[in-house]
Amino acid sequence: MRKCEVTGKMKMSKKLRSNLITYGIVIAAFLLCQLALSGSIEGFKMSRSLKGQLVPICVYIVMAVSLNLTVGISGELSLGHAGFMSVGAFSGIVMSSWLVSAFQMENETLRLILAMLTGGAFAGLAGVLIGIPVLRLRGDYLAIVTLAFGEIIRNVLNCLYFSLDGANLYIGFNNPNLPGKVIVNGPMGATGVSKIATFGMGFALILFTLFVVLNLINSRSGRAIMAIRDNRIAAESMGINVTKYKMMAFVTSAVLAGMAGALYGLNFSTVTASKFRFDTSILVLVFVVLGGIGNIRGSVIAATVLTILPEVLRAFSDYRMLVYAIVLIVVMLATNSPLLFNLMEKCRTAAARFTRGHAKAQGKEGDAA
Amino acid sequence: MTQYKHKSDTKMVPVPSMAIVPERDIDKAPVLEARHLGIEFGGLKAVDDFNLTIGKTEIAGLIGPNGAGKTTVFNLLTKVYQPTTGTVLLNGKDTAGMNTVQANKLGIARTFQNIRLFSNMTVEENVRIGLHNQVKYGMFSGILRLPAYWSQEKKQHEQALDLLSIFDMQHMADVKAGSLPYGAQRRLEIVRALATHPSLLLLDEPAAGMNPHETEELMENIIKIRDKFQIAVMLIEHDMNLVMGICEGICVLNYGRVIAKGTADEIQQNPVVIEAYLGKQKEG
Ligand SMILES: Nc1ncnc2c1ncn2[C@@H]1O[C@H](COP(=O)(O)OP(=O)(O)OP(=O)(O)O)[C@@H](O)[C@H]1O
Numbered sequence: 001m002r003k004c005e006v007t008g009k010m011k012m013s014k015k016l017r018s019n020l021i022t023y024g025i026v027i028a029a030f031l032l033c034q035l036a037l038s039g040s041i042e043g044f045k046m047s048r049s050l051k052g053q054l055v056p057i058c059v060y061i062v063m064a065v066s067l068n069l070t071v072g073i074s075g076e077l078s079l080g081h082a083g084f085m086s087v088g089a090f091s092g093i094v095m096s097s098w099l100v101s102a103f104q105m106e107n108e109t110l111r112l113i114l115a116m117l118t119g120g121a122f123a124g125l126a127g128v129l130i131g132i133p134v135l136r137l138r139g140d141y142l143a144i145v146t147l148a149f150g151e152i153i154r155n156v157l158n159c160l161y162f163s164l165d166g167a168n169l170y171i172g173f174n175n176p177n178l179p180g181k182v183i184v185n186g187p188m189g190a191t192g193v194s195k196i197a198t199f200g201m202g203f204a205l206i207l208f209t210l211f212v213v214l215n216l217i218n219s220r221s222g223r224a225i226m227a228i229r230d231n232r233i234a235a236e237s238m239g240i241n242v243t244k245y246k247m248m249a250f251v252t253s254a255v256l257a258g259m260a261g262a263l264y265g266l267n268f269s270t271v272t273a274s275k276f277r278f279d280t281s282i283l284v285l286v287f288v289v290l291g292g293i294g295n296i297r298g299s300v301i302a303a304t305v306l307t308i309l310p311e312v313l314r315a316f317s318d319y320r321m322l323v324y325a326i327v328l329i330v331v332m333l334a335t336n337s338p339l340l341f342n343l344m345e346k347c348r349t350a351a352a353r354f355t356r357g358h359a360k361a362q363g364k365e366g367d368a369a
Numbered sequence: 370m371t372q373y374k375h376k377s378d379t380k381m382v383p384v385p386s387m388a389i390v391p392e393r394d395i396d397k398a399p400v401l402e403a404r405h406l407g408i409e410f411g412g413l414k415a416v417d418d419f420n421l422t423i424g425k426t427e428i429a430g431l432i433g434p435n436g437a438g439k440t441t442v443f444n445l446l447t448k449v450y451q452p453t454t455g456t457v458l459l460n461g462k463d464t465a466g467m468n469t470v471q472a473n474k475l476g477i478a479r480t481f482q483n484i485r486l487f488s489n490m491t492v493e494e495n496v497r498i499g500l501h502n503q504v505k506y507g508m509f510s511g512i513l514r515l516p517a518y519w520s521q522e523k524k525q526h527e528q529a530l531d532l533l534s535i536f537d538m539q540h541m542a543d544v545k546a547g548s549l550p551y552g553a554q555r556r557l558e559i560v561r562a563l564a565t566h567p568s569l570l571l572l573d574e575p576a577a578g579m580n581p582h583e584t585e586e587l588m589e590n591i592i593k594i595r596d597k598f599q600i601a602v603m604l605i606e607h608d609m610n611l612v613m614g615i616c617e618g619i620c621v622l623n624y625g626r627v628i629a630k631g632t633a634d635e636i637q638q639n640p641v642v643i644e645a646y647l648g649k650q651k652e653g
């Protein structure tokens with residue numbers, strides 16, 4: 001009995017360690033960026049174009065991690081993730097402008113937080129509405145229908161007009177003649193957005209997302225979600241409500257995407273619905289697949305590397321996207337190659353033996369006793 | 370077979386519904402009553418007019434040649450399929466219109482003929498899934514790591530190890546379920562089903578792929594489980610030693626129809642049963 005308790009604790013600490021490494025990587029990367037931004041070390045500086053990419057990188061990390069919750073943890077291939085991002089972006093922009101117009105709120109951080117919460121709430125609502133019909137479907141059908149919903153959201157947003165007159169918010173559907181100052185202008189998108197998104201807030205949103213997703217996975221609800229993914233019939237016969245837990249994963253994922261969308265929307269002065277096309281959904285899916293389906297840390301790394309990569313590849317000018325595609329294929333082949341996998345495993349065990357050889361040997365003796 | 374005294378200990382008596390239940394269950398409501406249960410698959414009557422009553426602490430056997438419809442009966446009882454005719458009463462409650470989840474909450478749990486473990490999860494996690502409805506804390510307590518999370522997780526961990534100890538499997542708690550040997554996977558499925566606190570445990574060929582020694586142990590453990598948890602067990606099995614050794618009531622199915630019901634001795638002497646099995650053997 002005592003021995004079991006020990007192994008139980010060891011397992012917990014292994015999961016905890018993996019999670020702490022993920023948090024650690026994110027925090028270390030953030031600190032490095034801050035160091036580069038401050039320019040206090042000679043020669044360690046960030047290029048202008050990379051500076052401009054900082055908030056989008058944060059946004060894509062959150063997008064990838066949240067999509068991984070649907071695709072990797074819940075096992076449903078969703079191709080409409082950018083739809084939730086756009087709902088978040090537009091509702092966030094409207095909220096931010098309304099706060100200024102109605103309350104003359106000057107505090108940008110507070111406005112950004114409220115905008116992100118609004119974006120998350122509306123995207124979550126969209127997630128519920130879409131989830132009800134979509135989660136009845138399985139496999140390819142579900143993928144196709146989420147794709148369709150992503151496109152529907154974009155087309156609806158193309159027809160929406162918002163304007164502000166003091167504290168009054170006017171909404172028009174296919175009707176541009178609204179009183180006051182127009183903030184969202186149908187297919188022209190949102191114009192004159194105050195750019196209040198910050199890298200710091202992006203970093204905070206990543207930590208928040210990791211906190212939500214990692215804690216969810218390691219809880220009763222998360223285990224239920226994964227059980228349904230692994231064997232639906234077995235999960236049902238264990239008394240697990242399939243619809244409830246699929247919905248939980250889908251809506252949580254949508255809320256996080258909405259928050260990321262709000263941050264993204266408030267990072268540019270002009271935002272149009274066409275920024276959230278189908279290819280954005282696919283791009284995020286590429287991050288998830290390359291990072292490893294179900295692997296949260298992998299999503300973080302893949303989203304970062306693949307967002308920076310096009311910038312780095314500028315040297316190739318016209319051939320940039322060609323090289324990008326080749327890199328994708330190579331990474332895909334490499335990560336799926338059993339040869340490389342074995343090699344990495346060998347390196348890992350060798351490293352473990354080298355660094356912790358003594359401690360481990362002692363641990364083994366203890367176990368056998 | 371002297372070690373399985375239970376069989377001879379228990380006197381089987383008929384109840385008004387014409388079923389034969391153990392005498393000790395006689396004034397209790399039966400745990401399961403299947404009435405005129407039937408299902409068709411595109412014209413094929415896989416199960417037809419299936420009637421069965423199982424007492425509260427009975428070990429019942431369901432036997433029959435391959436393709437007789439035994440697994441289909443389990444799927445009907447657990448509501449994986451909705452019957453085309455008839456219904457199932459669980460602890461006196463009609464399950465008409467219920468789904469698998471509701472049937473489980475009402476007290477029916479099962480294992481699968483072709484093992485359906487969550488093979489990428491650890492042994493303990495599999496049992497924890499079984500304990501899902503026994504442990505109460507919501508999504509927000511889980512994400513925010515509120516006190517409910519810590520206390521319930523601890524409770525769940527202890528309960529899981531406790532259940533695993535039935536089959537002496539505590540030391541495997543952290544092993545991936547998919548990497549267990551075949552026999553251990555079958556035992557884990559039983560533990561996982563037990564974790565849902567059923568009043569009726571359905572075992573679909575629990576001894577398949579086990580060696581004679583493992584089967585012996587399994588027989589003892591099934592009786593142990595029944596005695597410890599005071600639940601009914603219904604099992605499908607091709608191993609006649611096991612069925613005749615521990616089942617107090619046996620139901621024989623052939624081509625979807627019940628051809629005989631009774632105790633082990635009655636079944637062994639029943640000419641219809643012998644014909645069904647011998648006929649089958651000739652074909653093979
Ligand atoms: N979902 C289904 N659709 C169509 N036919 C089915 C379905 N499920 C079962 N059957 C048919 O019903 C009959 C009974 O099958 P079942 O699996 O219940 O047999 P069984 O008694 O469990 O056999 P075994 O001993 O081989 O496990 C078979 O003829 C099978 O082909």
Ligand SMILES: [Mg+2]
Pocket residue numbers: 439440441482
């Ligand atoms: Mg079968």
